[in-house]
Amino acid sequence: MALPKREPTKLVPVPSVNKIPERDIDKSPILECQHLGIDFGGLTAVNEFNMAIGRTEIAGLIGPNGAGKTTVFNLLTKVYQPTRGTVLLDGVDTHSMNTMQVNKAGIARTFQNIRLFNNLSVEDNVKLGLHNHIDYGMFKGILRLPAYWREEKIAHDRALELLSIFDMQDLAEAKAGSLPYGAQRRLEIVRALATNPSLLLLDEPAAGMNPSETAELMENIVKIRDTFQIAVLLIEHDMSLVMGICEGICVLNFGQIIAKGTPDEIKNDPTVIEAYLGKKGEN
Numbered sequence: 001m002a003l004p005k006r007e008p009t010k011l012v013p014v015p016s017v018n019k020i021p022e023r024d025i026d027k028s029p030i031l032e033c034q035h036l037g038i039d040f041g042g043l044t045a046v047n048e049f050n051m052a053i054g055r056t057e058i059a060g061l062i063g064p065n066g067a068g069k070t071t072v073f074n075l076l077t078k079v080y081q082p083t084r085g086t087v088l089l090d091g092v093d094t095h096s097m098n099t100m101q102v103n104k105a106g107i108a109r110t111f112q113n114i115r116l117f118n119n120l121s122v123e124d125n126v127k128l129g130l131h132n133h134i135d136y137g138m139f140k141g142i143l144r145l146p147a148y149w150r151e152e153k154i155a156h157d158r159a160l161e162l163l164s165i166f167d168m169q170d171l172a173e174a175k176a177g178s179l180p181y182g183a184q185r186r187l188e189i190v191r192a193l194a195t196n197p198s199l200l201l202l203d204e205p206a207a208g209m210n211p212s213e214t215a216e217l218m219e220n221i222v223k224i225r226d227t228f229q230i231a232v233l234l235i236e237h238d239m240s241l242v243m244g245i246c247e248g249i250c251v252l253n254f255g256q257i258i259a260k261g262t263p264d265e266i267k268n269d270p271t272v273i274e275a276y277l278g279k280k281g282e283n
């Protein structure tokens with residue numbers, strides 16, 4: 001399947017990161033999941049998962065431990081093939097795509113447990129994400145032709161530009177494994193952004209962060225959405241983050257959607273309170 005090549009978005013200054021726009025979901029969703037489900041032997045981990053996400057929406061996927069949230073991410077990124085249902089990315093069925101093809105088509109993700117190349121530099125970790133989109137060419141690389149150096153310079157400049165989102169450009173030469181925990185989480189997001197996604201999946205981005213790091217992360221997620229004009233779907237247990245920046249929230253319990261709505265609707269939904277928020281101590 002021929003996928004349209006997307007130009008990387010130019011970074012532009014963001015006037016305000018506090019403005020939450022109207023949900024644009026009805027205009028034309030970037031992602032649609034229809035009757036999505038997966039069984040592992042006798043266990044139905046996810047069933048009848050129906051969700052649409054607007055092109056510049058920040059959406060949340062919440063639910064108790066084991067509810068099926070990461071499994072949904074694994075279905076969207078083709079780590080798992082669904083047992084049933086359809087995923088449409090920008091209207092295109094991802095059924096026949098593998099993980100790499102889904103990434104090229106526009107879905108990038110970070111992981112619950114950080115997965116960086118610890119012995120590579122920060123810059124090289126970002127360049128690995130850029131690789132999908134820059135044509136180094138084997139012979140150009142081996143022979144170190146001028147075109148190789150031109151593309152290498154483009155990759156270097158783009159990596160620093162992306163790192164500057166989190167003010168990490170001065171850390172470009174540091175080993176990824178030497179960074180503090182919060183910075184490693186930020187680097188994972190930068191590396192995902194380097195693949196030029198139209199939908200960014202963040203699996204517990206605030207895990208292990210202190211409240212001030214989480215507040216900064218919230219601003220940065222909004223800034224990323226505003227700058228790149230992309231959609232973000234995040235899994236998070238930190239309700240201040242979810243309720244603070246998500247426009248639409250989907251709640252899973254035992255693999256089933258039990259509620260969907262705006263933060264206010266979710267906060268006041270008795271099923272959610274009983275299944276999840278109540279148990280978490282009225283966050």
Ligand SMILES: Nc1ncnc2c1ncn2[C@@H]1O[C@H](COP(=O)(O)OP(=O)(O)OP(=O)(O)O)[C@@H](O)[C@H]1O
Nearest residue numbers: 040043045063064065066067068069070071072112
């Ligand atoms: N590869 C697999 N084989 C068998 N069962 C699996 C597999 N992956 C996930 N599961 C099961 O599917 C269910 C959902 O797991 P999942 O990790 O998606 O939950 P989660 O909502 O992300 O939980 P947490 O918040 O703890 O990360 C669990 O019962 C889990 O044991």
